[in-house]
Amino acid sequence: MKQFISFIRKEFYHIFRDRKTMLILLVMPIVQIVIFGFALTNEVKNSKFSVLDNAHDAASAALIQQLDASQYFELQSNLHSYNDISEAFKKGTIKLAVVIPEHFSDDLEHQNKAQVQLVADASDPNVANTLVNYAGAVILDYQDRITQDKKLPYTINTEIRMLYNPQLKGAYNFVPGVMAMVLLLVCTMMTAITIVKEKEMGTMEIMLVSPLKPLLIIIAKAIPYLLLSIVNIISILLLSVFVLDVPINGSIVLLMSESILFTIVSLSLGLLISTGASSQQTAMFISLVGMFLPTVMFSGFMFPVENMPKPLQIISNIVPAKWYYIIVRSVMIKGVGIEAVWKETLVLFGMMLFFLGMAFKQFKIRLA
């Protein structure tokens, strides 16, 4: 035990002596959470649109006004012909064009049927899709208003309640996501180079001749970083509550313990990479180039996992950030307890054992 503690002390010295690195490790997550918490939103706001108004009548004016008034759209100068649309798209000045045919009011009042055409710049299909849907909803609202004035029989009304996030703030979705990403990648990178660095520097030999058990050598490497990560978790949570206005609705103790569990998973993954890698460069390449994009795309905060093709849904299960993201969302925002997230917790626990076990198995006590 005494040996173990002195080993941990050695690792602490290593880290605390390098002030610059420590500063980076502690400040970076804070800056990232703040920037992304404010800047990221997959909500489409203030999208620029134009109208090709061939009708110029009361109804078309009312419709345009309603579109402009919604927070999704921002009216740009009017178009005069169909050709203007493609020009505006090519220049990128607008993303959506609304084409209103002649006699729009007349058609609507007398035939009770009128048409509107939406033309979207689909070079970014996701944005185009959202815009068309939003515009459709605004037009539907407008239609509803006319209908209500007419008092039709047999009307089904709908009342919609937005649970958990009534203002539809992007931060509620992105803060848990960014938390998962930052913690996973930072923790993995921290430990990913520790062991391989000693190999590269040649100090590994000294460690191997010490009487300490290999498993304890590995664990001693991770403990100082675990403490650093706990500081990071606390600062991230404080920021999200006090700066980003994302509440912690569930139990803080549960959230903290889940976060610590996730941190340990990430640190173990880093150790696994470190025992397998041949050089620091390889370790970094795996943990950054290899893990960054899969974490962004499979954790579920950018792209809902249930939208993906089946094989990819299966692949997404091996991404630890996915499980943690579900847990944070549930505990932090929905405010549920362990009974709702015990399965995810178990998965993370299993991953931790797996990574640690593999790291231990790969750890060679003889130098090649």
Next chain:
Amino acid sequence: MRTLKFILQKEFRQIFRDPAIIRMIFLLPVIQLIILPMAADYEIKNIQLAVADHDHSTYSRQLINKITASGYFKLVDYGNSYRQSFGEIEKDRADLILEIPQQFEKQLVREDASTLFIAVNAINGVKGGLGSAYLRSIIQDYNREVRMQWIQFPKFSPEPTIEITSSNWFNPLMNYKFFMVPGILVLLLTMIGVNLTAINIVREKEIGTIEQINVTPIKKYHFILGKLIPFWILGLVVMTLGFVVARVVYGIIPVGSFATIYIFAAVYLLAVLGLGLLISTYAATQQQSMLISFFIMMIFILMGGLYTSIDSMPEWAQWITRFNPVSYFIEVMRMVVLKGSGLADIKQQLLIISGFAVVLNAWAIYSYRKRS
């Protein structure tokens, strides 16, 4: 010139001696480019619906049938209490609750109006908003059908309807892969470029071999160029490989010319590699340089306009993206691959990127000290 040749020889030899890293430089991007774009679909489908039906009438059943037949919704739970449905949302098994009140059918028939309640899990605001919009339009459709059953309609429909038709230009089939594949290729290229160079000089510092270079008559710019050129060539090879994957796996052929893309990419790579070298000259250890490049990469990638639209970011964040080379390359890719823009159309982006390339590399040469 001769000096440069020798340095290049050394650098190439160093790169190719480590088969692990070579394999990763080529394999990681190819694998990711094959798999990741398929995951990047924002279109909302398979919305999980829980129904709390207090009515159990013909109408409520008809309505539910109509909703599930639409293809957007998957009925995951059918019960008769809101509590139960809410439990499904809490456990993440449902996204939306439709509550049909008691006497729904009776009220509709006798009192001419009835109300349905929809509750949406809105943590992901867009998904919640779109899901409830779809559901509402289906209910409206159903409403129309109900009216048709009860009223003999006059010649024209009594309710004013606005028919919405939509068309999607440049990508009529709304194939998001056309947008995602080139975008992800840009991200991969950037990560490889920054990562490889960011570690390179600092590695020589850590191992101590930089001392040997420092005592040779090699000029500072020789040294930086020697580091730059091998990775520049590697980057172009990786990009070519990426386009082969895009062609073979996804059938993507740029509308514009490859020449335009390669000209831009050549300059872009210089900028990105320059950034990596700059990080490398400042960092003291490989760990530091990796953390700094991770920090910068994360900002570049998440704010590059591929995942979330730059237009919806707040003013200050849009200002940051102006210093983000990734956002320019993604824009150029989108213009050339989908809209067929030529060199003249991307002139501005090319100029800005050239500016980045010159400034970053000059800065890297300046901050590289032969004396420690």
